[in-house]
Each structure stands twice: as structure tokens, then as C-alpha cells.
Amino acid sequence: MKYHYTIIIQWSDEDKCYIVSLPEWGEFCHTHGDTYEEALENAQEVLELLVESSLEDGKPLPEPQTFGKLLQIA
Template structure:
């Protein structure tokens, strides 16, 4: 499964925060990391857990969104 991962520095939290736009029903941001690399690793773990949870609950996995559905028009 390939899902969109948005990582942004949060000055307020002093860490990188991770958003998963395909999983909007989950509290956002979904995870964080003190470094960009930690945020990526944590995002992968959260996606794996979400996919496992969806499958266990018999829920359909979210469809991957196109970039134009995620980012506002410039």
C-alpha cells in the first residue's frame, strides 16, 4: 500500500509532525519525530498499524488520493 505522508516542522511542538491525508478519520497529526528520519519511520509504523486495524475490523482501506486532492490550488 502506498499512502501520502506529509511531514512538517512544528515550531510550537519543536518537532516534525506527520499527517496522513487518506486517514482523515484518525486524529491528525498522527505521529511526530524529533528528526525528519524519525518522523518518516514513525509514519511507516502508523500506516502499518492502521492497515492492520482496518483489515481486522473488515473495513475497506482508503483509496490513495491524488496530489491535487490534497494540496490547494496554487
């Protein structure tokens, strides 16, 4: 099953690595990587774990944001 969640990857001069935000999962849901590719791989792993954990706990998954849809973080 495919999920279409947002992955934002940005370089951090302060941390000297790529920081990844997963906005549908909350403002504090982040990971990182030394390279863009590593950051993306880490993001995909974290997303898999978040989905798996939510399903196991019977929690609803956040609605994926799609292009053209405003993202509002509560």
C-alpha cells in the same frame, strides 16, 4: 503488499519537532518525531498499524491519493 498513502512531514516551531499528517486516514491522524527520519519511521509504523487494524476489522481501506488527484477530507 505495498500501499501508497500520503505522508506529509512538516516542522513545528511550536512543538519543536516534525509533525506527520496521514490525510487519507482523517484530519486527526498524526504522529511526530524529533528528526525527519524518526518522523518518517513513525509514520510508516502508524500506517502499517492502520492498514492491519482495518483489515482485521473488515473495514475498507481508504483510497490512496496519487499525484495530480485532489485530496478531499470529509
